[in-house]
């Protein structure tokens with residue numbers, strides 16, 4: 574296969590994605606739970622693993638979820654870690670422990686990582702729908718264990734298992750163990766410091782050094798100003814770019830061949846382990862892109878300006 578074809582097979586275009594309203598069989602028949610999923614890398618927690626329009630995962634899967642206002646997801650837990658990254662809209666994420674619930678409100682470019690076996694649910698309290706990216710560690714099957722599903726628990730399911738008296742807004746200064754745990758697993762774009770690299774772009778670390786402790790994958794936001802271009806680099810593990818704002822040019826190098834593609838909002842490219850590649854912003858606006866790296870290990874290289 575030519576490098577052009579291989580590269581194209583590693584790109585998921587938002588315009589070509591078809592959202593699946595039946596990705597999660599446990600939600601079928603419950604209109605308050607309805608959501609649509611577009612699979613980019615792997616099945617993203619859906620049992621629909623036979624989808625040929627999604628890329629093969631290595632260490633993580635990546636999907637985009639769409640949820641209309643006033644819906645929720647029932648409280649459940651699973652063995653593997655799962656990150657929610659809000660692309661747009663307002664999302665309330667709830668964690669439950671012994672009948673008590675802590676709720677955090679997050680919005681555009683905020684991330685929360687659900688650790689293994691922490692029961693979690695969410696709702697869409699705003700007036701606009703939510704687009705969120707869900708990243709799930711691979712390794713074992715998702716197999717959600719529902720704790721408060723409307724089929725068994727219609728009263729408590731919408732509030733994730735707690736009464737109003739047992740529901741607490743997120744407070745990072747609280748000594749409650751669930752609050753403390755959540756404080757270690759939520760990153761808001763507005764609060765996370767941008768580190769400006771000598772290569773000319775900014776980086777906010779979400780999952781990695783000085784942020785949420787990584788287990789299987791890392792998350793970093795790259796802020797690439799107009800006119801910035803980096804030299805080719807490669808990693809030992811796979812890396813995905815999910816473009817949030819602006820348009821980025823991505824190049825792959827194979828011997829003396831160079832192939833470039835342009836990516837826009839909600840497009841994804843998966844750069845395989847060992848693939849020499851680079852990015853450049855040659856458009857009018859600045860770029861923000863979520864970068865997912867398939868290892869917990871920190872970078873062993875420095876980005877250089879091209």
Ligand SMILES: [Fe+2]
Pocket residue numbers: 649650651655687693717
């Ligand atoms: Fe989950």
